[in-house]
Amino acid sequence: MKKLNMMIEYTKLVIVLNLFLLGSIESEPPKATLIFLLSTLILSIALEILFIKIRQTRQLKYERYLCKLERIVSREVKETDNAA
Numbered sequence: 525m526k527k528l529n530m531m532i533e534y535t536k537l538v539i540v541l542n543l544f545l546l547g548s549i550e551s552e553p554p555k556a557t558l559i560f561l562l563s564t565l566i567l568s569i570a571l572e573i574l575f576i577k578i579r580q581t582r583q584l585k586y587e588r589y590l591c592k593l594e595r596i597v598s599r600e601v602k603e604t605d606n607a608a
Contacts, residue, residue: 527577535571
């Protein structure tokens with residue numbers, strides 16, 4: 525969650541920077557637009573990578589949880605079989 529908040533703040537910063545660039549480079553609008561589009565593309569790729577990492581981490585935690593649950597269930601079954 526901390527990384528996500530950091531990326532949101534980074535997104536805000538990049539948007540403000542891009543708006544500043546669009547306003548300050550009035551003599552060369554195509555260049556400013558290109559800078560805006562490239563930085564937005566880089567930002568979207570970075571965010572997508574972050575979301576993929578978050579999904580992988582959640583999946584790994586879920587798989588670990590399932591393994592622990594399976595071990596507990598198998599242990600309970602063995603104890604029940606031994607008691608019978």
